[in-house]
Amino acid sequence: MLKRYLRWLIVAAAIAFLGHTLVNHWAEVAAMRLRPRGLGWLGLALGVSLLAHGWAGWVWSWILQALQQPVKGTWSTPVYLKTNLLKYLPGNVWHFFGRVRALGDLGIAQGPAIVGVVLEPLLMANAALLLGLASPTRYWPAQIAGLALALGAVHPRWLNPVMNRLGQAKAKSDRDEPLPPAALHRYPLKPLLGELGFVLLKGVGFALVISAVSPLPVPLWLPVVSLFSLAWLAGLVIPGAPGGLGVFEAIAVTLLQDMLSAGVVLSAVALYRLVGTLAEALGAGLVVVVEKV
Incomplete structure (x- = not known):
């Protein structure tokens, strides 16, 4: 019960901050208009965002392959795109459940399936922290420390025992036989670089949205x-915000308001949420259409 209230408190605080900022800079926001070629920039942002999610689905197959699971990108990408919209449901975990179930239907044991799903956001977080170092902030020392911990957390020496305990605990809770262990045989460098490409594409999409208004x-x-990447990471890791809703926008405004005008940032984060959600819906829709053809 306390966790549920905490989730809503986080979302409410983020929305309150955005509302306060919007009220203070309403004149700037109201004066914002799309540039003459703004629709073109938004269309390009939509395409890049769709590409980012498709790429993330392909990289997911690399993560599963690193766990010795014979999954191809041609399978993982459509499954990833179809389950992506589930993250907007309350709890922000239903897309994970959907992917674990899909892996089970493919014949992959529950242990490797759970680890293959959980490892993806961990690598995304590492990638976002890496990209975040490209623009030093007042929190740069904490960013470096966090990155060092995050990079170490996915090292097989530390991650494999945790993954094995996860499998044993799951089996015990289900009163079943121990789940087959899921282990990394080497550091997941290839998936990490793949997730770096995903976060980079997401960031380029956001920059294109900004270009549509200024x-x-x-x-x-x-x-x-x-x-x-840091704002997106906050939306990823802070619990209770479906799809990072509210949290991403609040952090983005905080980090970018010294670089860009408040009116531009507020307009951009609102448009980006629309473009990003549309890209996810379009990705899922395209998969459904292709599967029916």
Whole structure:
């Protein structure tokens, strides 16, 4: 019960912050308009965002292969895209359940399936922290420390025992035989680099959205993408916010308001939420259409 209240408190605090910022800068936001080629920039942002999610689905197969599971990208990508929208349901975990179930239907044991699903956001977090270092903030020392811990957490020496205990605990709770262990034989460098590409594509999509409402000088693209990755990470790891809703926007405004005007940032985060959700819906819809053809 306490956890449920904490989740709603986090979302409420993020929304309250955004509301307060919006009220203070309403005149700027109301004056914002799409640039003459703004729709083109938004269309490009939609395409890049869709590509990012498709790429993440392919990288998921690399994660499963690192766990010695014979999963191909041609299977993992459509499953990933179809389950992606489930993260917007309360609890922010239903997309994980959907992927574990799909892996089970494929014949993969529950232990490796659970680990293969849980390892993905861990690697995404590492990738976001890596990209976040490209634009130093006042929290840079904490970012470096967090990155060192996060990179160490996915090392086989530390991760394999945790994964094995997870399997044993799951089997005990189900009163079943111990689940087959899921183990990494080497550091998951290839999946990590793949997730870095995913976060980078997401950041480029956000920069394109900004370009739809205001010119974004070339020297600012890397800092914007870097700070975006930290805001996106906050939405990923803070519990209770479906799809990072509210949390991502609040952190993005906080990090970017010294670099861009408040009106531009507020308009961009609102448009990006629309573009990002549309890209996820489009990805899931395309999979359904292709499967019916």
